[in-house]
Structures are given as C-alpha cells and as structure tokens.
C-alpha cells in the first residue's frame with residue numbers, strides 16, 4: 251500500500267513519500283473542506299522532469315512507476331505488465347433514438363457509444379468481435395493505436411484483413427505501448443456512421459495534475475438518415491456532403507423538435523480538477539468546444555502528451571482527440587458545455603444548440619443560463635501543441651526527397667455499378683478502391699507483387715528511413731479542409747498553411763507536434779514526416795467518412811520484405827476464405843471505396 255490520499259492534509263506530508271523531483275507539486279485533493287483558495291496546483295512545467303520511480307497520484311500525475319514516467323519516449327519503451335484485458339464485442343443491427351429520433355443503428359453490445367476499452371499502459375488488449383449483423387461485413391480499427399509489429403490487428407478491411415462475415419468473429423490482440431485517449435470504429439464503408447464505435451482509455455502518466463478522471467466524451471455530428479443511405483447520396487450527387495441533423499455529446503442530445511433525448515450531464519465539485527477526454531467521432535463536422543466560464547487546459551493531443559496550455563475554446567477535427575483539464579473554480583451553478591460546428595468545414599442543422607451540462611454539486615437542477623465565450627468560427631487546427639518528450643527532426647534530406655500528394659475532387663466515370671457520374675476524391679490523381687477479398691496483407695502472404703492500381707499502394711522499402719509527404723489541396727469540384735489520418739504511426743507535423751507550399755525554410759524541425767490526425771487546410775498544404783519503423787500495410791486517409799468512401803486515401807506498404815519477420819500472416823488466408831464464402835451470396839455489394 252503506497253499511501254492513503256485522504257490522510258494527507260498538507261503539502262509537507264508529501265515530501266517524505268514522493269521523490270524530490272515532484273515535491274514542488276501541491277496537493278489539489280484534501281479531505282478538508284475545500285475553500286476556493288485551496289485549489290490549483292501549478293501546472294507541470296517542462297523544466298521539471300518526473301522521477302521514474304515515483305507513483306502516479308492526483309498530485310503526481312507525471313509519475314507512473316517502475317522506471318516509467320511522462321518523460322518516457324513510448325516509441326522506444328513501455329512497461330511490460332504481463333497483464334491482458336479481455337473484451338467481447340457483438341455488433342448488431344438495432345433501433346435506437348440517441349436524440350429522441352428513432353432510427354436503425356449498428357452498435358457494439360447494444361449500446362451507443364460502445365463500451366469503453368480500459369487498459370493500463372503496457373497491458374495486452376484482447377478483444378473478440380462477433381459480427382451479428384445479417385447483411386454487412388464488419389471489422390474494428392483501433393484508431394491511433396500504433397500496432398507496432400502487429401499490422402494484422404489494425405482492423406482495416408481491404409488493407410490488413412478481409413471483413414468479418416455475418417456470423418463470424420475475430421480476436422484482435424495488441425499491446426498498449428501508448429497511453430491516453432482514443433476510439434475504435436468500424437472501417438467497413440460508412441458503417442461507423444451507423445454507430446459502430448466507442449472510446450479507448452489507456453491509463454498512464456499525464457503532464458498536469460487532476461483529481462478526477464471523468465472519462466471519454468465523444469462528440470459527433472448526427473444524422474436521422476442512415477450513413478449507408480447518405481453515403482450513397484454523397485457518391486452520386488456532386489456537391490457538399492449531406493447536412494447533419496444534430497450533434498451528440500457522449501451519445502445523447504435533446505431532439506431538434508424540442509422533444510425527446512436529453513442533455514448529457516456531468517456533476518463536479520467546486521475546488522477539484524477534472525480530466526475530460528474529448529474525442530471527435532464525426533462523419534463530417536468539426537467542432538470548437540468550450541465550457542462557459544471555464545478554461546480548458548490541454549495536456550494531450552491524440553496519444554501524444556503535450557506541455558499544458560490553456561484555452562477558452564479548442565478545435566477538434568474528425569478523429570482528433572484532446573485530453574483537457576477543467577478547474578472547477580467558478581461559482582456553484584450550472585454551465586453549458588458547447589460543441590459549436592465550424593461552418594467553414596461542415597454544416598449542421600442544429601448548430602448553436604449542441605450542448606451538455608456541467609453542474610456543480612449544490613447547484614439547482616435547472617438548465618444553465620451561463621453565457622458563452624466568444625467562439626471563433628474557423629477551420630484552423632489547434633496551434634501551440636508542444637510534445638512533452640522532445641524530438642527534433644533532421645531536415646537535411648527534405649529538399650531532395652519530399653513527395654507530393656495532390657488532393658482533388660472530380661466527377662468520375664461509373665464505379666462499382668453505381669452508373670452515371672460518381673463523385674470521387676483523389677490522392678495523387680487516383681481514387682482508392684480497395685478489394686475486400688484481396689487485402690494487401692493477402693498479397694504479401696501469397697508473395698504476389700502485382701498490386702492493383704486502385705489500391706493506391708506506395709512502397710516504403712527502406713528500414714527506419716524518414717519519409718516526407720506534402721499534401722496539396724488543389725482546386726477542383728470542391729475545396730474543403732480534410733483531417734488526414736495515418737495508421738500505424740504518429741507523424742511529425744512539420745507545417746501546414748494556405749496556398750501553395752513554397753517555403754521549406756518555414757517548416758518546424760525543432761520538436762514539431764506529433765500526432766496521428768492533422769488538418770489539410772482548404773486550398774492549402776500540409777507537410778508531414780515519419781520513419782519507416784513499423785513493417786505493415788498502413789492506410790492514410792481523410793477521416794471525413796464521405797471523402798474516404800469517395801477515394802481520398804493512399805496506403806503505405808512499409809518494408810514488405812520485413813513484414814513476415816515480425817508477425818505471422820497465418821490467419822489472413824483463412825479469414826479471407828470465410829469472407830469469400832459469404833460474399834458469393836451477399837445481398838448487398840460494395841458500392842464505394844470500401845473504407
């Protein structure tokens with residue numbers, strides 16, 4: 251037993267049980283009645299290194315123990331707990347009404363959002379997914395999980411696996427080498443838009459202290475028609491994507507006609523600090539979130555811990571996550587938490603009303619009357635993200651080696667039997683159109699190098715080489731911002747901006763943000779780099795569900811020659827045989843990119 255938190259009443263009491271490196275932290279939690287002046291330990295600062303042996307508590311969040319801390323570079327080291335956490339997921343087709351409007355959904359274990367996967371840093375996670383849908387394949391992608399040497403567990407149909415057929419199941423087993431917040435979702439066409447998604451919380455150290463972990467807070471746009479129907483519309487009708495009917499915060503919202511549904515509510519206690527794990531699980535909308543009267547202190551972006559910084563509002567692009575700390579330092583009352591849709595990157599019919607409630611213990615049970623911060627309406631990604639673990643990127647080879655990936659929309663020829671003019675989004679002039687029957691890892695296990703053109707395969711042959719990519723958003727049918735997401739890696743975000751990319755000197759090489767999603771501005775550019783240190787087949791795509799369905803993706807085949815040295819592809823063919831058998835008589839056929 252380390253110590254009993256409640257027995258601590260002064261910062262002095264800490265000194266003898268925590269290491270010298272962290273004694274500067276003051277307790278934010280105490281058993282004594284909390285006066286408003288007793289709040290607020292200073293945020294962790296970059297100059298103070300967590301001691302590797304101290305334990306993780308409310309006021310020593312930088313610590314973890316066993317030689318690990320917030321200062322550990324998780325790309326190269328993680329605890330080996332030897333522990334495995336097990337989950338059983340069943341995907342079903344069901345009717346639900348998250349905002350009071352009943353519609354068909356597809357969900358995990360009968361709930362939306364699906365169950366949260368909890369693990370500790372260094373645990374093995376083992377999740378058996380059973381497909382109990384009648385008429386769709388499925389598969390679960392563990393967004394942001396690096397899958398170091400375990401590409402077969404990435405859950406990306408057409409790339410790393412065949413879909414799981416109705417009645418079938420697959421066990422995904424992988425190591426939690428990172429910690430923080432993420433989510434899982436189906437990658438079977440637009441199926442995640444029907445509800446096949448849920449949070450992932452991996453406990454680990456943090457760059458700033460808090461008392462209570464409120465858990466995951468998924469924010470999403472919400473549609474009253476099904477995602478498959480909307481996706482079909484988007485494919486066959488040139489123009490902006492369908493307009494969302496509402497938004498959901500942690501799976502719920504008051505109905506747009508004023509009836510049905512409810513506001514999600516969190517109860518907080520004055521004087522305490524709360525960690526909130528924000529996840530944008532949208533199909534199309536990006537949000538700026540804020541809590542009336544309160545700051546949000548960002549401590550982590552995607553899986554990457556950042557030096558804490560404070561903001562009134564935070565932009566969350568699709569697929570992006572921010573872990574924030576809320577200091578309950580205001581008057582005992584009720585406050586609106588707002589998710590405002592940024593109209594320059596998506597439209598929502600209920601914008602301005604997508605809210606949840608933070609209620610101080612002791613406040614009346616009425617709805618808040620709080621006023622909003624001034625919320626800017628733009629589509630600009632968060633700035634000022636400084637990774638806690640410093641990594642500088644060598645720039646010497648950039649000028650010679652960067653490769654361009656142009657992004658553009660056009661009306662293409664008939665694809666997948668849809669006939670007429672089909673809207674396509676291309677990367678390097680080609681819309682991806684993967685084969686569920688022949689995922690890339692099936693080519694690898696069968697030693698077949700004749701990848702089909704529409705697979706948009708880019709080979710990364712050289713071990714540990716730093717590869718650079720410059721995305722350019724070119725004028726075409728439409729110019730909109732795109733949240734670009736890479737599987738299997740955190741990338742270095744070296745630069746992004748409006749207009750053409752002309753000035754390599756303006757890129758950031760000193761400790762640039764690292765993450766797995768970043769915004770490509772409309773008509774602008776995005777520059778990223780990553781090292782080929784994880785053999786496998788990794789999708790890189792726009793996370794707007796309609797755009798990836800329309801082709802906006804490439805895949806990296808990283809060190810093909812090494813893949814079978816670091817993992818077994820033994821199940822790939824047998825899983826695919828099960829899919830092939832179903833596919834022969836399937837009622838529905840693939841009508842988009844399949845992703």
Ligand SMILES: *[C@@H]1O[C@H](CO)[C@@H](O)[C@H](O)[C@H]1NC(C)=O
Pocket residue numbers: 343344354383384385386
């Ligand atoms: C879900 O159920 C509906 C109505 O019962 C059916 O039309 C549809 O095909 C089912 N979808 C899947 C994927 O099983």
Ligand SMILES: *[C@@H]1O[C@H](CO)[C@@H](O)[C@H](O)[C@H]1NC(C)=O
Pocket residue numbers: 385386387439478479838839840841
């Ligand atoms: C998945 O099921 C939905 C109906 O629930 C259907 O509209 C869609 O075409 C199906 N897609 C595939 C590829 O099975």
Ligand SMILES: *[C@@H]1O[C@H](CO)[C@@H](O)[C@H](O)[C@H]1NC(C)=O
Pocket residue numbers: 464465466467500515516526527
């Ligand atoms: C969201 O809902 C889930 C399930 O009801 C709950 O466990 C979780 O704590 C909620 N998240 C927040 C931030 O309230």
Ligand SMILES: *[C@@H]1O[C@H](CO)[C@@H](O)[C@H](O)[C@H]1NC(C)=O
Pocket residue numbers: 469470529530531532534535536537538539565566567568569589590591592595596733
């Ligand atoms: C989610 O991301 C999408 C796409 O970037 C964006 O339009 C939407 O506003 C984001 N939602 C939140 C809550 O940030």
Ligand SMILES: *[C@@H]1O[C@H](CO)[C@@H](O)[C@H](O)[C@H]1NC(C)=O
Pocket residue numbers: 543544545560577579
């Ligand atoms: C928010 O942060 C700013 C800058 O750090 C600070 O001046 C302000 O007092 C904070 N407001 C609240 C409500 O904590």
Ligand SMILES: *[C@@H]1O[C@H](CO)[C@@H](O)[C@H](O)[C@H]1NC(C)=O
Pocket residue numbers: 653654655678708
């Ligand atoms: C883009 O496509 C062209 C033509 O197929 C190809 O030669 C080039 O290598 C591709 N670019 C990248 C970055 O793969």
Ligand SMILES: [Cu+2]
Pocket residue numbers: 731732733792793794797798802
């Ligand atoms: Cu896009």
